[in-house]
Amino acid sequence: MDIAALLTSAGINITVCVVLFSFYSVLRKQPSNVNVYFGRRLASQQAKHIDLCLERFVPSPSWILKAWETSEDEIMAVGGLDAVVFVRILVFSIRVFFIAAVICTILVLPVNYHGQDRIHKNIPFESLEVFTIENVKEGSKWLWAHCLALYVITLSACTLLYFEYKSINHLRLLNIFGSPPNPSHFTILVRSIPSSSEESYCQTVKRFFSHYHARTYLSHQMVYKTGTVQKLKDDAEHMCKVIRDVSVRKTCKSSFGPCCYPGFARNSFKKISSEMDSMQGKTAGYNNMHLETGKKDCAAAFVFFKSRYAALMAAHVMQTSNPMLWVTDAAPEPHDVYWSNIRIPYRQLWLRNIATVVASIAFMLVFLIPVTFVQGLTQLDKLQKMLPFLTGILKEKLVNRLVTGYLPSVILVLFLYAVPPMMLFFSVVEGSISRSARKKSACCKVLYFTIWNVFFVNVFTGSVINQLSVFSSVTDLPAQLAKAVPAQSTFFTTYVLSSGWASLACEIMQFFPLLCNIVERYILRHKEDALNGNLSFPYYTEVPRILLFGFLGFTCAILAPLMLPFLLIYFFLAYLVYRNQIINVYITKYDSGGQFWPIAHNTTIFSLILAQLIALGVFGLKTSTVASGFTVPLLIGTLLFHQYCRKRFLPVFKSNSAQILIDMDLRDEHSGRMEEIYEQLRSTYNQPGVTEHASCNHECCGLHLGKASGESSEDMEKGLRKEITQKNRPRPVQRSLSLSSDKAVLGVN
Structure with a gap:
């Protein structure tokens, strides 16, 4: 050139x-x-x-x-x-x-x-x-x-x-x-919570942190399975359960008569609130609700602590002798949480990492084809010897300058536009728990990919085309x-x-x-x-x-x-x-x-x-x-x-330093802001697609901001009746706020 x-x-x-x-x-x-x-x-x-x-x-x-x-x-x-x-x-x-x-x-x-x-x-x-x-x-x-x-x-x-x-x-x-x-300074993310047939994940988290972090544990919030697929799955399971109950009750009626179930209504789709007139119905509804909740929540939770220093220690200390259980990490900021990846089972992450590495290497190997083609355009004299039919076209000075000076880099740039979306997809599959971590992982992948393909592959393929030979040895x-x-x-x-x-x-x-x-x-x-x-x-x-x-x-x-x-x-x-x-x-x-x-x-x-x-x-x-x-x-x-x-x-x-976090805790305690911060933690990590009842942690644990519940069974039943009534009540449609497009409001004429 x-x-x-x-x-x-x-x-x-x-x-x-x-x-x-x-x-x-x-x-x-x-x-x-x-x-x-x-x-x-x-x-x-x-x-x-x-x-x-x-x-x-x-x-x-x-x-x-x-x-x-x-x-x-x-x-x-x-x-x-x-x-x-x-x-x-x-x-x-x-x-x-x-x-x-x-x-x-x-x-x-x-x-x-x-x-x-x-x-x-x-x-x-x-x-x-x-x-x-x-x-x-x-x-x-x-x-x-x-x-x-x-x-x-x-x-x-x-x-x-x-x-x-x-x-x-x-x-x-x-x-x-x-x-x-920052709410994330008081919060840790717990994954790989051990399952139990006797209690739900929510109760397991409460029992564990109330025992081992009794002085610093404040509250927690479970992570639930959400999304369109999960909603369809839950609806299908609910319909199958209803149809099964209808078939069982009809069979019982035909065999033993209507006296088998006193007070049983003909409408099998009657709401559960109508069954709360007796203590039996209340207890059954309470148990069914917890069974239903147990199916939806995941082995992950956000745990809140009373101080930043306590959250820092809990995030960096191994909780049990088994490192695959009760895995803790510093929680991302509320707007930074990547909810779909939090629900991924922790034991799958190492398999996902291997899969993304293999896929990235395969993508790099496939990308050798356009890079080799680009290098062929930069060395037309060698390319003409390999492809003699191009000699007549490439003799023109303008064509020669355009092909050698502009076309190769443009072609490579066009191919490289497909790299960032692919690497971002690999970072999603990898299982990053925050959006910023996903972008950081994608940034590293794109950087490695471009340095390898733009520099090393171009250098070595150009050398191969120039010499028509490969390297004899690694030395x-x-x-x-x-x-x-x-x-x-x-x-x-x-x-x-x-x-x-x-x-x-x-x-x-x-x-x-x-x-x-x-x-x-x-x-x-x-x-x-x-x-x-x-x-x-x-x-x-x-x-x-x-x-x-x-x-x-x-x-x-x-x-x-x-x-x-x-x-x-x-x-x-x-x-x-x-x-x-x-x-x-x-x-x-x-x-x-x-x-x-x-x-x-x-x-x-x-x-x-x-x-x-x-x-x-x-x-x-x-x-x-x-x-x-x-x-x-x-x-x-x-x-x-x-x-x-x-x-x-x-x-x-x-990691954040303990010195700074302790100074911040002391400053907030002296100013009396800690109670206000505790109240804000309740509504901080709102999971998209989860109702207020499902996302509120004290509903299933009887815990409200670290205070043990002293409710009697009668108070719990009244609260349960109120919950189910509100759950069955039609909810107003939530409309997202949007800025007015009126140019007078926006100050644009």
Whole structure:
């Protein structure tokens, strides 16, 4: 590939970005699109006032200024700590790659360009390999420049990583200590509750925690089987039970006459409330209700404690000698609970983990087909030898530049769009108990997948196509990696252009919500706005994309420094685009507390170590013993730095500290807020699809906020009569609250 092909790809992507950014600046001003581009502000009734004037149809950079001027405190208030961490990842990338671009452009790029004694062509017709480390001849004394640049990049990255890790660590602690009382701090999730034929799960939980955590146990709430399938199953079981009772009673009538059951009515579907006129009927109804409840509840429950410290200890201590029973975890936030996965039996989780690993590996193997095809397009000279009938078409200069410079990366990007939904599905099957844990697991899977397929598979398949051979042994892999990565660096440069710049333009345009809005308004003729306020920030797709580009930048910085300016432009545009989306579009429903930063830190360290290993292999191939010798201490120092950060900062992200939680407990006790917090715990974890009777834990245990019930049998019967009467009473239809679409109410004309 030559410079002209790279410029062709850059020109196409620049044109696409300019056109889409201009369209966005116009479309965001239209009142009909306010629900697309101001979903978060619309949900909080803070939509921008838009007048009917010519300015609506003229592109303007006002959104750029607004995104630039927004402070970190505003980002925290709008998007939570996860949004701040995401922006910090972009800021870190801008800083470190600005340093890398300066040092490599000044020091490394001239050495690469003049590395061989050759006559250079005009710059547009020069091959991109001339600007890579491949152009440096063996035994060159100028390889110290690459080693010095590697030192500067590594030291800068580690320094910035340390201060960012320390700052985010401090923000996380402040977020925990300064936030309002979080119900999850008082709650643990208990799974794998042992079953008993004598008592229900609810009674088992009460008995266990009342005995072993008597001083700190407050209350609990069972998790029930819900959903459409479970409802159909329960209805079918109920109908079978009714039909069986009818058949038994008819048989008894025909054999013994109507005197067999005194007072038995002819209507077999009579409600149970009519049978409560006698003590026998009351007792039977009470037992039947508990049997029915026992069928619906699961071996899982949320257990509430009187203090945050007690919940912390209960969550991290093994409850019994059998680690497969009474498994406890820290409870997620109420809006973060993934209810369907909580009902999964705990013993199935290890099987699900194995299944997802096998499925992910199989998906990676299937993905080798499009990656190999893409690599064939990047090396047309080798492809023409294998497929001679393409020679005539590919001789055209424009076709050659378009195929080699733009088409391969576009095809790979299109195939990669199927990866995040598939990995999110695997994370659901895996059994994550919270939505944030599901997104975090999907983020790691997408990151591993893209790094493997975009980098390693492209490098090795490109080497195979280039040499028409495979590696002879595993020991040849480092040497082959040192040869193949510089050769494939030109493809990675075009990938940054196609996947990076174009993805930002598509992100800010919001094509799918925009298309849905157009269909709703102009085809289906719906007058009310189809609010898109349910959009949450897709961290599991955007974090891996940012980290992948950082990975490519670190590994190719000294090998192909021509990539760094394009990469720096991408990070700067991403900083503006994503800040705008956080402010205006996406709604924060739950927050993981900055759990994406350790992923970013580990990926950066891995990128630095791999870049040093590749540089070590290249220096060995170029027979530069001095550069190779100085790279080894750098590799050891990076590993030691990573180990220090793991010991110093990572534990804060894994668990809350007892010191902070005890201080928060003392503060709430002195202010007299504990009773208010206890009352709020009753209605915190409301399971969707479960009625108030079924979700209220003290109904089945005789326990109300940790106070033992002193009801007599007569009081219990009266309460039971009231419960069943309310259960059979028709319930009003609940209507979900929605924002008015009136433009006067929303402040949009």
